[in-house]
Amino acid sequence: ETGVTQSPTHLIKTRGQQVTLRCSSQSGHNTVSWYQQALGQGPQFIFQYYREEENGRGNFPPRFSGLQFPNYSSELNVNALELDDSALYLCASSLKTSVTTDTQYFGPGTRLTVL
Amino acid sequence: RKEVEQDPGPFNVPEGATVAFNCTYSNSASQSFFWYRQDCRKEPKLLMSVYSSGNEDGRFTAQLNRASQYISLLIRDSKLSDSATYLCVVNFPTGGFKTIFGAGTRLFVKA
Numbered sequence: 567e568t569g570v571t572q573s574p575t576h577l578i579k580t581r582g583q584q585v586t587l588r589c590s591s592q593s594g595h596n597t598v599s600w601y602q603q604a605l606g607q608g609p610q611f612i613f614q615y616y617r618e619e620e621n622g623r624g625n626f627p628p629r630f631s632g633l634q635f636p637n638y639s640s641e642l643n644v645n646a647l648e649l650d651d652s653a654l655y656l657c658a659s660s661l662k663t664s665v666t667t668d669t670q671y672f673g674p675g676t677r678l679t680v681l
Numbered sequence: 682r683k684e685v686e687q688d689p690g691p692f693n694v695p696e697g698a699t700v701a702f703n704c705t706y707s708n709s710a711s712q713s714f715f716w717y718r719q720d721c722r723k724e725p726k727l728l729m730s731v732y733s734s735g736n737e738d739g740r741f742t743a744q745l746n747r748a749s750q751y752i753s754l755l756i757r758d759s760k761l762s763d764s765a766t767y768l769c770v771v772n773f774p775t776g777g778f779k780t781i782f783g784a785g786t787r788l789f790v791k792a
Contacts, residue, residue: 599780608768608782609725622778656724662778669715670780672724 568592570659570673578679579647587642587676589657597621598640599670600632601656609656615640616662644678652680682707687769687783694790698759702786704769705751711773714745716754719766719785728754728767759790 569592579585591598597616601609611624615634629645638659644651654677658670687704694700706714714731729736731743731752742755752771756763769783 601780601782608784610782611780614778614780616778622780624779669727669730671727674724 568659568671568673570657570671572655572657572673572676574676575674576677576679578681580681581647581649583647583680584643584645585647585678587644587655587657587678589640589642589659589673591638591640591657591659592671595659595661595671596638597660597662598634598638599658599660600640600642601658602626602651603654603656603675605653612642621662647680649680652678654678684708685769685771685781685783687767688786690766690785691787691789694759694788696759696761696790696792698790699755699757700759700788701756702754702767702769702788703751704753704783705749706769706771706781707750708771708773709747709750711750711771713772714752715770715772716741716743716752717768717770717782719768721766725768725782756788759788761790761792764788764790 571590599614600612603609613623614621618634631643634640654675656675657673660670716728717725718728719725731745735744740757744753766785768785
């Protein structure tokens, strides 16, 4: 196992609601990335957090926001949920140095269903 | 053009076959490259990193061609347990950092 944990495992929400997903990174890792994976597609990069600041962002609207805490755990918040937000949300942790970012290790994901 | 493109699947091969996957990327500033494997309804798991010099791990060989901007994965002597989706991953700096996954190529290995 990677040591990356996510909660909750599954979640059902209705359109317009807000959701918070959580991720605990692997020990020794300082970076967390979040991905959205729709059925039959590859994971889509949402954003990355490094040292509690956003370090890169994919093509997602501002209603997708995040936080990273001093212990390097992280939250993904999604406001005003839409039906298309139904997906598997994956968190990945890694160790970023001044030279590069090491391999990312994934948690088991949170499956979000928006009705 | 997509930032990372993979061979469309699925690939259906018999046990023992050799199968090759290709992946192209558009950003020449890309820094690091990986192959991940994803089983149905599971998270992606690292298969191997990809280096310009090429690297091998048992039955798996990965190659990177920076000039042509593509990476490849070769699986020799396919096993039933190799059946999965194989994802090509590219990291590049862009006012921070960005990771792009390919859409994945599904492999079915049959007895």
